[in-house]
Amino acid sequence: MWFKQVARLALGSFVAFAGVSIAQNSACQTVTALSTAPAPGVGVALETYSYCGGTLNVTVYIENVNYNKIVTLYYTNKQNQSTPLSVVQLGYSGDVANTKYEIWAASTPVYVDGITELLNLTYQALDIGHTYTQVLGVNVVATGAAAPAPVPAPSPYANPSGLSQDITNWLEATNGSEAGIAKARMFNNINIPGAANGTVIAAQSYTAPDYAYNWVRDSSLTMDVVYSFYAAATGRARGFYEQILFEYAQSRATEQNDPDTITGLGEPKFYLNNSAFTGPWGRPQNDGPATAAITLMEFANTYLANKGSKDVIRSMIYDSTAHPDQAPVMKDLLFVASNWTYSSFDLWEEEQADHFYIRMVQRRALLMGTAFANMMGDSATAAKLSSAATALTATLPEFWDVNRQLILYEYGPVLRGKSSYKDVAVVLGVIHGYANDGVYGYTNDQILVSAYQIATCFLPVYKIAATTTDVSGAVLGIPVGRYPEDVYDGLLYRASAEYTATGSLAVTTTSLPFFAYFAPDAGLAAGQTYKAGSQQFEAAVAALQGWADAFIRRIKFQTPTDGHLAEEFNRDTGVAQGAKDLTWSYASLLTAAFARAQVTGDKNYVKHLANLGLTE
Template sequence: MKVNSTTLVIPLAVLTALAAGPPILAQRQSSLDDFISSERDIALQGVRNNIGGGGSLVPGADPGIVVASPSRENPDYFFTWTRDSALTLIMLVDEYTNGDGSLQNLIEDYIDSQAILQTVTNPSGTLYPAGLGLGEPKFYTNKTRFDGTWGRPQRDGPALRAIALMEYSDSLLESGEEDRVKNVIWPIIYNDLLYVGQYWNQTGYDLWEEVQGSSFFTIITQHRALVQGSILAKEIALDCAPCGQAPEVLCFLSSNFWNATGGYLTADINVSNVNRSGINTDQILGSIHGFDIEAACNARNFQPCNSYSLATLKVVVDSFRDIYPINNGIPVGKPLAVGRYPEDTYFGGNPWYLTTLAVAEFLYDAVAQFEKANLLTIDDINLEFFKDIYPNATTGTYRDNTLDNVLASMTTYADGFVSVVQQYTPPNGSLSEQISKTTGEPLSAYDLTWSYASFITMAQRRDGEYVSWGYNEAEQPPATCSATSYNATGQYTPATAAGAPEVDKSCASQVEFSVIAPTTFGQNVYLVGNTSLLGGAVNDPSAVILPMNPGRITPSRPEWFIDIYLPAGVPVEYQYVLQQSDGSFTFDRTTYVVDVSPCGGPLVRTQDTFETGS
């Protein structure tokens, strides 16, 4: 990672004009500057408070474990999510790179914790042989498995963790610590890159943990991870075979997500379990985490200044104008509180701090890219976005005064979203997950780590702290996309130099369990069996540890499934279990036996139907 720092977030001529503007404008700008300065310090301390090994709000959490929130009920967020933790660490690494050396111990503790977490057997699977366990979204804060039902797998976590560790590795290489990068940190990174290369073209759950499909956010982060992996591998004289998938990932990303009818990038494709518009801040978050200050606006990975990205921003922001009472009366082209997606019902469906901040960060990113290029192209795709903030906008290519004026309007627009956050931030500066859509009060999990991290990354961009991760070194996509993947089975290895334990590498073969099991809201299906990975026994409530995946359920076919590797050549007795909404269990009246393939044998699939009664 390269960080470019400059105080010129907008052109000097624009700053001069602002300084000479009306006193009310100057006072408002000063007030916002003061808020961001003080809140940035509060946010960084908020992140520190939520990291185990010393965090004041998360007693009992292991060192280096990033806790999502101290909240333990309504909702219980006292867990560590791979995605949230990695996004937080990317921010911390940027702060460290920019001079805050006090963060290094936290980063090193995180590295140690992740080496161990990679090896924890969980409902998604194991590290060896096929890395399936790396797709597990969350763990308890003592680095043990969470056996409850959840949206599994989530394929953005490994990519983001790899990015966080690669950015830190860049700073270590600049300090001459190549041996540490190569022998201690790279093995963790490589496991995650193997996973990305192997599973990028398989569906998983999105960053909101609700939709199973191919997520824009996930794909854009996977591409970045593979490109950075290729660059880092060359720097330390190693090979990154799975990184060769990057051009195909970019081809998939650039060819499939544009909704031409709606005029926006859709959040998910290949979806079977929900029916939504696809309007979602998933794309905004994806764009800012793929942001590279050196990339061109027509880059194939939808940079913030890209016309399709800007058109999407308008559609996403406008979707929240009429559904939140606190936004009532705010006209088009004016900042407001932003939620996740318009169909959201979680906690009643509300604006979130981190999504509102993401819009501001996106706009600061785009301004920086236009400023660096000293060129602005308004076309038919992004015209409506620009007309909202600069009514005189017309299609064309602009430089000089027109460019300065438009960027000034964009910066003011971005500042407005931060002002919305300021309006709904309590006096102590704490940031929860959500903002009540009716009262503006903080709602849901309090002291949310991701909210704090999002505030800091927004402030970094507003202060002119930009990143370049190497997009311009990426191989461009082929003319025709192919559904390829890298077969990494058998290559996953614990990062023992970073403290990971050895894992069982006995030969195992893949089994996909599938059952037709009609359920109602609050019910879930589990799998048990007479092998340890399935809990060790049938007809035993204490053995119920492995939830099945509902991602294939359709109105006409209630199919639950799970992929798992079991000891090769050993028959396994198994049984399905229906968990009732009150937590009790109803066991399938039938127990089954599956003949697991011998070592090197083919995938075995079961097709069963849940039966109750005697």
């Protein structure tokens, strides 16, 4: 209830809610609170609202006293609670003639969490630093048509089982395979001619779209693949990857020290000479410092395990205080510890909010950083990171919505009309942010049901989903999200590997919908735990592996014959579109291939791919 108190006590000018009148409109009852614009100086006043067919419609008078405005309506859900989800942000709709007022409006489905009372309106006039508030306290009654009924659970269109030879062949560690092509094309975008050493171009696409920049996030995730090659390589190949990773550390330190950054370490992208991009953009993006630190700490740990010098790691990787121009990790970690509570733009660079993906990678960085700082003899920094990790971990349950049975990709008001709160970023948050400590891991029941909901919601949306088999009759996975290769970054492979490693599989009422879709023939029941060797356990694990390969087969099916991966596939035609040879696409496919090799037990797969083209 703390949020309700905050909502009621917003600071600034306020006006009490006045009388209302009700007008009937196509079976909806529209409440008219104020039929004409208020007097100058009021700032904000409710004009109309209705709750019809499960959708909240609201219009508001906003005094045009400055340019940059944030207009927010707070309400209570069906549990009579006000939470960060019980918030609607309004947008400009039009001017009110002969006045200084504008109409701002919103139309948002709210029936899943429900609505009982309008609490207040706030209008932040950002340019003048003033907030206007109208206290409402209005009970809301549903009118018009009933809210939409829950969508029935889809039936699986296929029941694949086990790993398939066609995917093994497609991903084999050879020059002609897709894995070989992905490796070559990914490295073609690292240290390109004319760019600073240690940089990664997002794609060699210079117009429509212009992706000729070094994104902090993309670079760190790409360099994480380089790290995987380094950890597995032998001989000359290992030295090749080691040099790139040290160059990357230097590149990150250069970014940190650029005096022209607008948001400091949360700056999202840089030119290829590693100077800051200062044009308009979605900033800050506070996941970049976390993923950069993770990659470099992984590298440092393996470097030391290979009998590398701790002094080298301290001066070239960790100690930003003594070596600010070349050692970036401490600075990035302390930034995460100090800034994780602040909202940030998401990995699609569209929305500023509190994001599950960002919290997950920040948590992993803080936990790894605690151990790493202690190893470096820096107990003071370790204590700061540990404290922040504990506080951050306590916030993660907030993202679980019991009404939706879903982990929300962001915890806050509906943004950009995404009222479903479903986003593949949740899956990516686990893949990039899981700290291997049992907290929101690959087999977590909330993660599984969220992955199921996210995947299946695209079945009626994407036309290409109607094609469910390739020319040989093999099953194609569901086309998911804006970047199909991203979601198949190994979640199902990793889940099957984790079940196999632990030797048991527990099913809850929360995770049951996931298994009902992806492993129906296993006959699993909620409240039961199945042991390795049982028919149910083996059938479920085989089903996860079959679907994992089916998702990879979807990528194979949509990939052009030359093996080049673009930014995305067209949802209607399946044709590759967007930036050509997107670096993250290749890095994601390789990460999925690494996860699959773990499932197959091929311990030499990554080594063979790492050494490919480089003499030992």
